[in-house]
Amino acid sequence: MGDKPINLLSLDGGGIRGLSELYILEEMMLRIKYKYKLEKAPLPADFFDIIGGSSTGGFVCAIPQQDVRPPAGPTLFRTYEVGKHKTHNCTIYDACRATSAEPAYFGPVEIGESYEREKFIGGGVGYNNPIEQVIQEAESVYPGRKVACIVSIGAGLAREIKFPDSPDMGHPKLSTALMDMARESDTVAEKMEVRFRKATETYFRFSVDRGLDNLNLQECEDIPNVKTYTTSYARQASICDKIDTVVHRLVVSKAQYQANGSTAVVPLTHHISASRPAVPDQHIKRAELTWHIDDASRPHFPLNTHDISGNSM
Numbered sequence: 001m002g003d004k005p006i007n008l009l010s011l012d013g014g015g016i017r018g019l020s021e022l023y024i025l026e027e028m029m030l031r032i033k034y035k036y037k038l039e040k041a042p043l044p045a046d047f048f049d050i051i052g053g054s055s056t057g058g059f060v061c062a063i064p065q066q067d068v069r070p071p072a073g074p075t076l077f078r079t080y081e082v083g084k085h086k087t088h089n090c091t092i093y094d095a096c097r098a099t100s101a102e103p104a105y106f107g108p109v110e111i112g113e114s115y116e117r118e119k120f121i122g123g124g125v126g127y128n129n130p131i132e133q134v135i136q137e138a139e140s141v142y143p144g145r146k147v148a149c150i151v152s153i154g155a156g157l158a159r160e161i162k163f164p165d166s167p168d169m170g171h172p173k174l175s176t177a178l179m180d181m182a183r184e185s186d187t188v189a190e191k192m193e194v195r196f197r198k199a200t201e202t203y204f205r206f207s208v209d210r211g212l213d214n215l216n217l218q219e220c221e222d223i224p225n226v227k228t229y230t231t232s233y234a235r236q237a238s239i240c241d242k243i244d245t246v247v248h249r250l251v252v253s254k255a256q257y258q259a260n261g262s263t264a265v266v267p268l269t270h271h272i273s274a275s276r277p278a279v280p281d282q283h284i285k286r287a288e289l290t291w292h293i294d295d296a297s298r299p300h301f302p303l304n305t306h307d308i309s310g311n312s313m
Contacts (some may be wrong), residue, residue, distance in 0.1 A: 019227070
């Protein structure tokens, strides 16, 4: 995407509740489709330069079983090359299994060559909200680049965490409380709200505010309820307006302004049917999003990747 401002997307872990994140993301893409009269909804990858998530939130980070709180953070599984701290070049299947290996439901997943296989557990344990890892990755991959939009989507506000009256370490309620603390996302979200309190046009946090806390992580029967609560949340006036703001910044950040100065286009990913063989990238005809613009529709992007890392905010 050249030297254009970048956009970041972070997705929390949350089991079946993580579907709410996809519904919110889908709403953004459908608004772009409707507003700009596209034949199909664009893909998030058309607008987000880095997409990171934990557990069911995004299939990118996991934790070594032998060191569940590594000083340098979780292991990141990437789909692109980096100059430092490369990790296993594993399959998407293995990365998904590793970051979703919730200890309460699954055993650790082994990744690597036979002589150096490592065991991983789900990234949701301790890193359920991976926004800090996404921001660090942005500074590493795009040093000094302008940042248009940081979108962090949660899987619903957490329920209160209660410890039992009994001091017995084997008490089932104690182990449940400790696991809830390890999966908790809201503390990191509040930390980010403080960091970006003066950058409300750059950082956007979405997380369904009621209903999802009563759903079990693993119950697929709750999917209709996830949809219901997420739809209700997105219809709130303040949330609806915030989604519109995100949509506008996403589109404008990737705009290629035309010579006449009054129109701009955004190249979109070509949708390839599963029944049709893929063709080399250079032969793909790119779809384009086109619209008429004015100076008022061009937002200012004051922050860069160094700024958002907290080094100068």
